[in-house]
Amino acid sequence: QVQLVESGGGLVQPGGSLRLSCAASGDRLEYYTIGWFRQAPGKEREGIACSSSSDGSTYYADSVKGRFTIARDNGKKTVYLQMNSLKPEDTADYFCATVPLNCIYYSDTYYLRGQGTQVTVSS
DSSP states (O other), X not given: OOEEEEEOOEEEOTTOOEEEEEEEESSOGGGOEEEEEEEOTTSOOEEEEEEOTTTOOEEEOTTTTTTEEEEEXXXXXXXXXXXXXXXXXXOEEEEEEEEOGGXXXXXXXXXXXXXXXXXXXXX
């Protein structure tokens, strides 16, 4: 069974960038469709990006479209989330997780998640 570990979070100023990593172990990453989620205190969990294992398609929530990019490197067993033009409202705990094949309803459910990494956008 795959295990996922996130890294790359931190404090960044508005307008800045961060790249999060989701490292997989225990199985081949190419078997899994991976989603990135975030949750801020007092807010609902939000599925923000997804990378399909079947055809490499990617999907984004409207809140991050055009600013965030999900990419996978199966050889390095890592899925990345490049976050640009960060805003204070992007502040949240971010985690990656295995999600349904082809990203179907990925924002509504996940199967196995990592521990998360905190992103804080503040001046």
